[in-house]
Amino acid sequence: MAVAAPSSTLSRTTSPPPPPFPLLLSLSSSSSSGARRRRLRSSPSPSSPPSSSSSWASSRRIRCSLDRQTLFSRIAPIYDNLNDVLTLGQHRIWKRMAVSWSDAKMGDRVLDLCCGSGDLTFLLSQKVGTDGEVIALDFSRVPLSIASTRQEQYWKACYKNIKWVEGDALDLPFMDCYFDAITVGYGLRNLVDKPKAMQEIFRVLKPGSRASILDFNKSSSTFISSFQNWAIDNAVVPLASRYGLAEEYEYLKGSIAEFLTGKELENLAKHAGFSEAKHYEIAGGLMGNLVATRDKQVHCAPKKKKQKNKTKTKTKSRELFIYLFISLYSEALHRSRLRIEKASDREKRFRRRRRRRRFSAMSSPAPAPAPGALEWKLSQVLGEPLPGEKLEDGDTISAMEFDCRGNYLAVGDYRGRIILFEGTERDHLGSRNELESRDYPATARPIYTYKTEFQSHELEFDYLNSLEIGEKINKLRWCAQPNSSLFILSTNDRTIKLWKASENKLKKDKEAKPSLCIPSENALLAEKSFLVGEAERVTRNGYYLEWRNKKPRNTSPTSEEGPEKVVDIGDTTTAKCRRIYSHAHDYNINSISNNSDGETFISADDLRINLWNLEISNQCFNIIDMKPFDMEDLVEVITSAEFHPSYCNLLAYSSSRGFIRLVDLRQSAVCDQNVRILRDRENKKSGTFFSEIISSISDIKFPKDGRYILSRDYMNLKMWDLHMESSPIATFNVHEYLRSKLLELYSADSVFDKFGCCISKDGRRFASGSYSNNFRVFSRDGGPDDGITLQASRNPNRTPHINSLPKAAGLLTSFARGLSRRGHDIPSPDNNEEIPCDLKSKLTHLAWHPTTNLIVCAAKSSLYMYYA
Ligand SMILES: C/C(=C\Cc1cc(O)c2ccccc2c1O)CCC[C@H](C)CCC[C@H](C)CCCC(C)C
Numbered sequence: 083m084a085v086a087a088p089s090s091t092l093s094r095t096t097s098p099p100p101p102p103f104p105l106l107l108s109l110s111s112s113s114s115s116g117a118r119r120r121r122l123r124s125s126p127s128p129s130s131p132p133s134s135s136s137s138w139a140s141s142r143r144i145r146c147s148l149d150r151q152t153l154f155s156r157i158a159p160i161y162d163n164l165n166d167v168l169t170l171g172q173h174r175i176w177k178r179m180a181v182s183w184s185d186a187k188m189g190d191r192v193l194d195l196c197c198g199s200g201d202l203t204f205l206l207s208q209k210v211g212t213d214g215e216v217i218a219l220d221f222s223r224v225p226l227s228i229a230s231t232r233q234e235q236y237w238k239a240c241y242k243n244i245k246w247v248e249g250d251a252l253d254l255p256f257m258d259c260y261f262d263a264i265t266v267g268y269g270l271r272n273l274v275d276k277p278k279a280m281q282e283i284f285r286v287l288k289p290g291s292r293a294s295i296l297d298f299n300k301s302s303s304t305f306i307s308s309f310q311n312w313a314i315d316n317a318v319v320p321l322a323s324r325y326g327l328a329e330e331y332e333y334l335k336g337s338i339a340e341f342l343t344g345k346e347l348e349n350l351a352k353h354a355g356f357s358e359a360k361h362y363e364i365a366g367g368l369m370g371n372l373v374a375t376r377d378k379q380v381h382c383a384p385k386k387k388k389q390k391n392k393t394k395t396k397t398k399s400r401e402l403f404i405y406l407f408i409s410l411y412s413e414a415l416h417r418s419r420l421r422i423e424k425a426s427d428r429e430k431r432f433r434r435r436r437r438r439r440r441f442s443a444m445s446s447p448a449p450a451p452a453p454g455a456l457e458w459k460l461s462q463v464l465g466e467p468l469p470g471e472k473l474e475d476g477d478t479i480s481a482m483e484f485d486c487r488g489n490y491l492a493v494g495d496y497r498g499r500i501i502l503f504e505g506t507e508r509d510h511l512g513s514r515n516e517l518e519s520r521d522y523p524a525t526a527r528p529i530y531t532y533k534t535e536f537q538s539h540e541l542e543f544d545y546l547n548s549l550e551i552g553e554k555i556n557k558l559r560w561c562a563q564p565n566s567s568l569f570i571l572s573t574n575d576r577t578i579k580l581w582k583a584s585e586n587k588l589k590k591d592k593e594a595k596p597s598l599c600i601p602s603e604n605a606l607l608a609e610k611s612f613l614v615g616e617a618e619r620v621t622r623n624g625y626y627l628e629w630r631n632k633k634p635r636n637t638s639p640t641s642e643e644g645p646e647k648v649v650d651i652g653d654t655t656t657a658k659c660r661r662i663y664s665h666a667h668d669y670n671i672n673s674i675s676n677n678s679d680g681e682t683f684i685s686a687d688d689l690r691i692n693l694w695n696l697e698i699s700n701q702c703f704n705i706i707d708m709k710p711f712d713m714e715d716l717v718e719v720i721t722s723a724e725f726h727p728s729y730c731n732l733l734a735y736s737s738s739r740g741f742i743r744l745v746d747l748r749q750s751a752v753c754d755q756n757v758r759i760l761r762d763r764e765n766k767k768s769g770t771f772f773s774e775i776i777s778s779i780s781d782i783k784f785p786k787d788g789r790y791i792l793s794r795d796y797m798n799l800k801m802w803d804l805h806m807e808s809s810p811i812a813t814f815n816v817h818e819y820l821r822s823k824l825l826e827l828y829s830a831d832s833v834f835d836k837f838g839c840c841i842s843k844d845g846r847r848f849a850s851g852s853y854s855n856n857f858r859v860f861s862r863d864g865g866p867d868d869g870i871t872l873q874a875s876r877n878p879n880r881t882p883h884i885n886s887l888p889k890a891a892g893l894l895t896s897f898a899r900g901l902s903r904r905g906h907d908i909p910s911p912d913n914n915e916e917i918p919c920d921l922k923s924k925l926t927h928l929a930w931h932p933t934t935n936l937i938v939c940a941a942k943s944s945l946y947m948y949y950a
């Protein structure tokens with residue numbers, strides 16, 4: 083069966099514009115919707131006989147291709163790391179052997195079948211060099227996207243010769259006799275129709291070429307199979323269960339039992355037409371590699387050969403080796419502090435997890451159908467430097483926020499400026515030619531244009547404390563818009579300001595006439611309210627007397643209010659500073675958040691949270707104070723705070739220990755009682771030096787429904803259910819591949835980088851940034867677009883600067899950093915150690931449009947917008 087040559091099919095066949103991310107998914111997916119897959123997964127096959135063994139049961143449940151696709155998507159994020167830990171790195175040697183047996187040479191065109199995240203692919207790529215070509219095929223998108231991300235992060239020129247193809251091993255989209263070599267690593271055993279797969283491998287292989295197939299060895303020795311089962315039960319599954327993937331790894335045992343022995347594999351290959359087939363046992367017989375060679379002569383029909391049977395006799399020496407091996411392995415696992423729980427505990431935990439999953443599914447507000455997969459495309463790039471233009475640090479974007487309708491986007495930078503962009507329906511923009519020249523289809527997504535820019539904060543000096551206060555904008559928050567006025571709060575380390583931006587219809591002299599006001603039902607944000615005097619404040623809310631006066635006595639309120647300070651910012655728009663909320667924080671302000679009541683907001687620094695009334699700038703109410711009597715006793719700092727989106731009495735704040743506390747303002751004036759403390763008990767268990775640092779939460783966000791909280795720590799995004807305190811309902815690894823590089827990241831200060839996160843309108847998808855200008859989009863419901871990686875770049879395939887280990891300014895306060903380091907002696911990293919990503923290019927700021935699927939991310943001074 084001849085199919086079109088792949089060269090044309092390897093680039094996208096579905097839609098004309100290339101994707102902004104590097105994944106080359108060529109073939110229409112054999113998958114159907116996530117919902118269908120979940121249905122298939124959750125209902126065991128009616129034909130399955132009941133079985134007492136869970137591995138058999140899971141292997142039987144995971145029967146068809148769709149189930150397996152889900153399985154491999156689920157395990158993909160931890161697959162590589164787990165293999166490294168479980169085999170103590172040995173699997174890399176086995177993979178090298180497999181590639182070497184394939185006989186791939188410089189300049190060859192080779193196929194890595196069931197490539198997963200690409201371990202064998204990258205080895206093949208080095209073998210065939212830049213003149214060669216590697217095609218890596220897999221039917222699951224998640225491992226493919228991990229693979230293509232790895233490709234980008236590695237720097238070897240030859241890796242450019244790899245093409246990632248989404249396709250089915252049982253129906254290969256390649257011509258007959260197309261490849262010089264084929265490798266399959268842990269793939270064949272997972273295919274539902276092994277004879278068909280072997281025939282396909284034979285068909286696309288050139289005469290005289292080899293297939294090298296690495297997998298678990300289904301040994302005829304009961305000793306070896308017992309060890310395999312022991313290792314799976316006692317190391318593999320317990321470890322996988324820590325990631326909620328016990329069932330997926332239990333499948334391994336059954337799949338080995340149902341696999342073919344070495345002899346059977348040799349026969350299978352010969353039936354498919356291979357002239358030679360030899361199975362080699364490796365790793366003491368735990369693994370095996372089949373090497374099948376196609377005869378130089380082209381055979382139209384598979385050759386049938388007499389079977390040779392007689393398996394090798396087991397020898398005493400091999401058993402001895404295995405005994406040795408077991409003890410070595412157990413010790414090694416023990417040393418790497420893998421806590422292997424007792425089977426009973428494991429079982430209990432697994433059941434609990436399942437109950438939790440059911441609970442969260444049942445108690446979700448509305449059983450909305452799983453959304454279809456989103457395909458992200460580059461929409462717009464703003465602020466890219468011109469060729470040759472030198473970027474200054476001050477131009478780097480430090481804060482970003484859409485207004486509640488998505489009509490405006492505010493961006494703050496290190497120089498204290500705020501830039502406003504206005505969104506317009508794309509169709510209203512530009513000439514026809516201009517629209518036609520764009521490489522994206524017409525949609526009604528908004529296109530943003532520069533509206534105005536103004537200086538919000540300036541460098542100051544705090545003489546009292548001999549401290550320079552930088553002008554960098556830490557956070558921006560739009561206020562409710564009762565009329566067409568645009569109010570925005572901005573903060574640097576110490577001072578919050580309220581700005582009003584308006585079209586420049588008013589003449590300058592009007593600024594001196596505050597009586598010209600816009601009446602509004604919401605007096606607080608109406609013009610009048612901002613311009614009236616202090617008198618009205620006393621009675622506006624009953625708590626006036628409780629408000630703490632933070633202003634130094636010698637400061638006159640009028641000079642501070644600065645309501646008439648006008649910054650001329652261009653022809654059409656003016657920004658006026660309406661309030662200055664200062665002198666309330668002794669540490670750096672990390673968050674501001676508006677209350678849904680439209681009247682109040684909070685500001686948080688490392689140790690305190692203050693509640694403000696928008697209208698009153700000279701007082702605030704300190705609602706949380708974590709400062710211990712003796713600073714030596716300090717164990718935790720506040721990292722982020724956010725009001726609940728609809729309950730004005732509730733707010734959440736996160737800490738450097740990875741806790742999220744929910745407090746109720748109605749309970750007491752000082753919120754020292756928590757309504758909830760959300761903490762991931764799993765964090766505690768992995769008590770390494772770094773676990774404390776990386777569990778610090780850098781950002782929290784409520785989805786609109788307010789039922790959940792999304793948090794970002796250094797490695798993960800976590801989705802929490804407010805009703806479940808002991809663990810998040812889901813954890814999404816953002817850059818798990820960096821876990822083994824924490825020491826180097828620590829030395830580069832990068833481990834203190836604070837990544838933000840953002841949520842879609844429906845709360846089902848969320849995104850967060852990483853290094854090399856990558857960001858990842860996850861879906862609460864799984865599905866093919868879950869965990870997709872995009873790169874904020876016009877040219878996502880450019881070679882990253884690998885060896886750049888900048889002394890990145892950790893954004894956690896130096897105070898907190900000192901605290902984390904105290905008492906630990908960290909050896910300096912090996913200079914040759916490479917971190918597989920560009921640490922200088924980090925995407926810490928992302929925002930999701932409030933009404934449509936449009937994500938904006940800030941890469942240095944540029945904005946990259948993606949829509950789906
Ligand atoms: C290579 C391993 C797993 C690959 C793998 C393959 C699959 O088909 C899967 C399907 C579904 C889920 C997961 C997988 C999957 O992970 C790891 C295998 C670990 C072995 C069971 C244990 C091996 C012990 C080592 C040989 C010990 C080496 C150390 C010694 C001290 C020298």
Ligand SMILES: C[S@@+](CC[C@H](N)C(=O)[O-])C[C@H]1O[C@@H](n2cnc3c(N)ncnc32)[C@H](O)[C@@H]1O
Nearest residue numbers: 154196197198220221222225250251267268269
């Ligand atoms: C255990 S992983 C092996 C990954 C990689 N080769 C390695 O050695 O690490 C098996 C891979 O086979 C893929 N796979 C399973 N069935 C497939 C099929 N019918 N067609 C293509 N890929 C398939 C899975 O998606 C998964 O990525």
